[in-house]
Amino acid sequence: MNNQEWWKKSVVYQIYPKSFNDTNGDGIGDIPGIIEKLDYLKELGVDVLWLSPVYDSPQEDNGYDIRNYRQVDDLFGNMEDLERLLEEAHKRDLKLVMDLVVNHTSDEHPWFVESSKSKDNPYRDYYIWKDGKENGEPPTNWNSVFGGPAWEYDETTGQYYLHIFAKKQPDLNWENPNLREDVYDMMKFWLDKGMDGFRMDVINFISKDPEYQDGENGDGSPYFMNGPRVHEFLQEMNQEVLSNYDVMTVGEMPGASPEDAKRYTDPENEELNMIFTFEHMDLDSNGDKWNWTDLNLVDLKENFEKWQTSLHGVGWNSLYWNNHDQPRIVSRFGDDGEYRVKSAKMLAICLHMMQGTPYIYQGEELGMTNVNFETLEEYRDIELLNMYKEKKEKGWSHEDLMKAIYVKGRDNARTPMQWNDKENGGFTNGTPWLQVNPNYREINAERALEDKNSVFYFYQQLIRLRKEMDMITDGRFELLMREDPNVFAYKRVGDEGSLLVVCNFSSEEVTLDDGIVKEIEGKPVVITNETESTHRRGLAPFEGTVYRL
16 A cells, blocks of 8 residues: 555544534534534544535535535635634644535536526536427436436526436536536645545536436436446546545445446546445335335345455445434444444444445444434425425325434434533534434533543544554455344454454344354454453344454
């Protein structure tokens, strides 16, 4: 591993600025609030901070609808604040990664304002405009990710524009070389300020199939995911911009397979360092994320195995349980009741001992949980509110819909960070934009820092191990006890020995295979969430232990 590949040993912490720390009492987290907490993040031991969008935006989709790529939104502060954050982060040897959203902009972006004026406007081709079908229907039957059709009719020019997301988020036309040049210029603007890389929002959507065919049941994804020119565009981006800086890149890529990922992340291809995949996050859904089902652990193990083995020695994995779009992992695959702390630690071991770059989402290091607000009015997420309306019309009951929201809604991840047991968890002295989870009196950073057995210090230990043991970075992955419904066990085999990881995903005691019991007998424990780890035949409820062989 050369120095250019610092991201292989790094641990990334995702900050959702809106919910992190509010310093001016308007109920919305801000950039000065992040600066205030840099020492906390340094103590945790992370290396890279990834900032969800702080650009100027109408906030239709929490900042993923950008009005001006070179301006900081007033909600969060100003450019001086951001420059100070960068400077203060770098002083502490922390790197800062921006969110790059270039599949779409806001419909209030000057490019789109121009583009909508007339068919011969110089910016017309910055977006995807099409005539409707002869019967007046939209150009294709594609549905938007947020519900409803993916095309919006524009009275002024009599054409439709494409929006894979909200109708205030028109898709950019990457076929246009002028647009691409403007995007690359904007990326250089941030990298020249000293930013250390980009997380790229749905970057595998930027190349659309030029045929624009109808999709099965309105599903347009085969025509806008991993499209025909996507590798060409990413190679061009790398050549024009990324290769000239020492940066980390991660592409968010729904619908990408390990084969796709190899192409995107193989250094030979000069595209991206790693991608975010979603398969392991869809395993508790029946075709539709709101039709949730209990996790089948065998599926999860096989999914991780597939990604770990496919990319080993070729590309690179990103590892995550949580982000701003996913419910809290301890409520989802752990136990947020009696075993909250223990299962949070087990889940951390399970993920952090794999090969790849781990991502910690704010509050994960405290074992923050999902929230069950009593009324729909307390929720803010556009996806969730649209879904409620749509499914209510299709006959779902209010009770079933609320249950689905409790399990799968994105606001579970967006409730404000819980800093202490004072009002609003110390997040704000105003009225928070989204209510704080009522359990903040018990679950908060101040308490975690006072308790040497907290989830926080456990994450700190795991981060330290990654720095100390090369086999966590380099070793290959071997799945054990494949068919066991409760135990996730695997080996990491490196040049200087092996690690054996055993995790119990259930609230029952479970037994280990005889082979494993023999292998770990008398072997040193590297890390465990058990108070007294004895080498026994079984695992205690939600136990996670790592042995050095």
